[in-house]
Amino acid sequence: MGLQLENVSKFVGSEMHLADISLQLKPGSRYVVLGRTLAGKTSLLRIMAGLDRPTKGTVRAGGVDVTGVSVRKRNIGMVYQQFINYPSLSIYDNIASPLKIQGVPSSEIDARVREAAGMLHIEHLLDRLPSELSGGQQQRTAIARALVKDVDMLLLDEPLVNLDYKLREELREELQRIFGQRESVVVYTTTEPTEALMLGGNVIVMHEGRILQEGPTTEVYQNPASMQVAEVFSDPPINFIPVHIDGECARLGNELCLPLTEQTAALPQGEYTYGIRSNRFSLSPRSGEDVAIRGEVGLAEINGSETFIHFRQGKESYVVQEEGVHSYKVGNTISVYAHPGDFYVFNKAGKLLVAPKHDR
Amino acid sequence: MKIRKRYILLAFYLMVLFLPIYWMLNMSLRTNADILGSLAMYPEHPTFENYMKIFGDPSWYSGYINSIIYVTMNMVISLLTALPAAYAFSRYRFIGDKHVFFWLLTNRMAPPAVFLLPFFQLYSTFNLIDTHIAVALAHCLFNVPLAVWILEGFMSGVPREIDETAFIDGYSFPRFFVRVFIPLIRAGIGVTAFFCFMFSWVELLLARTLTTTAAKPIAATMTRTVSATGLDWGLLAAAGILTIVPGALVIWFVRNHLAKGFALGRV
Numbered sequence: 001m002g003l004q005l006e007n008v009s010k011f012v013g014s015e016m017h018l019a020d021i022s023l024q025l026k027p028g029s030r031y032v033v034l035g036r037t038l039a040g041k042t043s044l045l046r047i048m049a050g051l052d053r054p055t056k057g058t059v060r061a062g063g064v065d066v067t068g069v070s071v072r073k074r075n076i077g078m079v080y081q082q083f084i085n086y087p088s089l090s091i092y093d094n095i096a097s098p099l100k101i102q103g104v105p106s107s108e109i110d111a112r113v114r115e116a117a118g119m120l121h122i123e124h125l126l127d128r129l130p131s132e133l134s135g136g137q138q139q140r141t142a143i144a145r146a147l148v149k150d151v152d153m154l155l156l157d158e159p160l161v162n163l164d165y166k167l168r169e170e171l172r173e174e175l176q177r178i179f180g181q182r183e184s185v186v187v188y189t190t191t192e193p194t195e196a197l198m199l200g201g202n203v204i205v206m207h208e209g210r211i212l213q214e215g216p217t218t219e220v221y222q223n224p225a226s227m228q229v230a231e232v233f234s235d236p237p238i239n240f241i242p243v244h245i246d247g248e249c250a251r252l253g254n255e256l257c258l259p260l261t262e263q264t265a266a267l268p269q270g271e272y273t274y275g276i277r278s279n280r281f282s283l284s285p286r287s288g289e290d291v292a293i294r295g296e297v298g299l300a301e302i303n304g305s306e307t308f309i310h311f312r313q314g315k316e317s318y319v320v321q322e323e324g325v326h327s328y329k330v331g332n333t334i335s336v337y338a339h340p341g342d343f344y345v346f347n348k349a350g351k352l353l354v355a356p357k358h359d360r
Numbered sequence: 361m362k363i364r365k366r367y368i369l370l371a372f373y374l375m376v377l378f379l380p381i382y383w384m385l386n387m388s389l390r391t392n393a394d395i396l397g398s399l400a401m402y403p404e405h406p407t408f409e410n411y412m413k414i415f416g417d418p419s420w421y422s423g424y425i426n427s428i429i430y431v432t433m434n435m436v437i438s439l440l441t442a443l444p445a446a447y448a449f450s451r452y453r454f455i456g457d458k459h460v461f462f463w464l465l466t467n468r469m470a471p472p473a474v475f476l477l478p479f480f481q482l483y484s485t486f487n488l489i490d491t492h493i494a495v496a497l498a499h500c501l502f503n504v505p506l507a508v509w510i511l512e513g514f515m516s517g518v519p520r521e522i523d524e525t526a527f528i529d530g531y532s533f534p535r536f537f538v539r540v541f542i543p544l545i546r547a548g549i550g551v552t553a554f555f556c557f558m559f560s561w562v563e564l565l566l567a568r569t570l571t572t573t574a575a576k577p578i579a580a581t582m583t584r585t586v587s588a589t590g591l592d593w594g595l596l597a598a599a600g601i602l603t604i605v606p607g608a609l610v611i612w613f614v615r616n617h618l619a620k621g622f623a624l625g626r627v
Binding site: 070084085 | 526527535540
């Protein structure tokens with residue numbers, strides 16, 4: 001059963017939380033709602049679930065209007081950012097609770113609870129209480145409870161955000177596998193672009209209560225419709241370079257001349273913004289066509305097996321993502337290389353004009 | 361050295377606290393002649409005569425029974441009305457919610473004597489004078505607001521998402537409330553019951569005015585020990601000791617949660 005949102009808006013007092021959202025969620029597919037905090041991801045999820053009523057607009061499930069229908073009558077599963085379980089019930093009873101309410105025979109409950117617990121590797125914890133478990137195990141319990149009944153729609157609101165790095169990676173992989181076996185609509189919200197890319201499916205990019213872009217995840221990643229989408233969908237942040245395109249070059253002041261490619265040569269002369277993801281920069285030339293940008297190192301952060309180097313050139317500052325652990329002295333001058341074909345080109349209004357070719 | 365000083369101070373404090381209670385116990389085990397005759401730190405010829413009189417005389421022990429009946433009724437009524445009210449205050453926003461919530465507490469600020477006359481008039485009209493329910497209802501005046509405040513604090517400590525999860529799982533509201541929610545605020549209910557018990561148990565003015573014989577509370581009965589021949593010290597002390605016992609028992613059960621109750625559940 002699919003879900004349809006038609007012109008849904010949500011106001012709390014005079015504060016706008018969602019503005020005119022229209023969406024079509026197809027059964028059996030996976031949707032990742034990507035956006036920063038306060039983008040309206042949770043508000044959207046709550047309206048999809050039926051926990052909140054939209055101020056305007058309608059919600060249809062399988063063609064039937066379910067706006068304002070109590071969540072009790074909707075067949076959904078939900079996992080919150082906080083670890084929400086019934087503290088007074090054992091893990092077994094926690095997972096079994098939706099089935100017990102439905103009046104499923106106890107032998108079947110037992111089989112299904114054990115199956116769900118097995119999927120999430122918590123079968124050895126079934127007779128403990130939630131407070132006796134670690135955060136990761138508590139969240140697994142919550143996910144198992146959402147999975148145990150055959151729901152039409154499974155909603156996960158940043159389920160991994162309160163977990164530590166290692167657990168997050170592990171659960172993310174497992175979730176991907178579990179979602180693959182489901183026929184329900186899965187909606188998953190996150191602030192992290194990498195998480196969205198890992199989960200695949202479709203992505204809905206949100207910003208300040210509006211949908212900026214939706215579509216298959218990799219497609220959106222490769223062709224962000226606007227600078228805002230590119231910003232939300234890049235971590236570390238995407239680098240923007242204000243340039244002036246004349247007959248031969250995309251220039252930034254006098255220092256930089258990025259040769260025009262086949263695509264950019266077709267653009268009329270004028271002001272544009274070039275965008276490049278930090279992982280497309282490199283510290284050594286990768287091909288003869290690469291252009292060097294010289295700048296001063298501001299800060300080098302080491303993030304796991306990668307190093308983010310912040311550097312400044314004139315007034316602009318950029319981030320380079322480099323494999324391996326490196327250390328750089330603040331204030332040193334370095335050269336960073338980029339291929340002219342790796343740049344996105346946005347017009348002055350921030351709309352995408354040219355995306356890099358990906359078969360290169 | 362520092363630790364020892366602290367213990368000395370605490371021991372002294374404890375002694376000061378317990379002295380009147382000990383003295384009452386001491387007196388309750390002596391005869392009137394003995395009490396008035398000499399000063400004794402402990403009863404030399406302990407006697408249970410005073411206690412026997414209380415347990416043997418219906419006009420005495422019925423005072424305890426009456427008190428326990430109306431205190432229990434009041435506890436039940438207060439909890440049954442405060443639970444839904446506190447849930448509404450903790451979970452829903454409605455017009456004037458904060459004002460109503462504060463207004464509830466102001467009921468505790470007024471001295472009960474203010475309500476004495478209207479209550480007497482009202483209960484006379486409805487023929488409720490000298491019944492247990494009359495006292496139980498009158499005590500709701502200050503116990504229900506208190507119960508709402510304490511329970512609201514405990515309920516707000518339970519994440520709203522638990523309610524939502526239960527509804528997503530398909531629980532109906534009453535089933536959720538009884539099966540999931542009440543167990544989560546057990547401690548709060550215990551503490552609330554204790555506070556209702558305490559305030560209802562020690563209240564004298566309303567309880568005495570609204571009763572004559574059939575529902576007369578123990579506190580009113582105790583005033584009978586004053587007569588033309590003077591005070592019946594031993595009997596009064598024994599009745600006092602017996603009045604402390606139920607309170608001490610209840611405190612024992614909620615001892616771990618009392619501090620949170622005094623902070624109206626907001627710790």
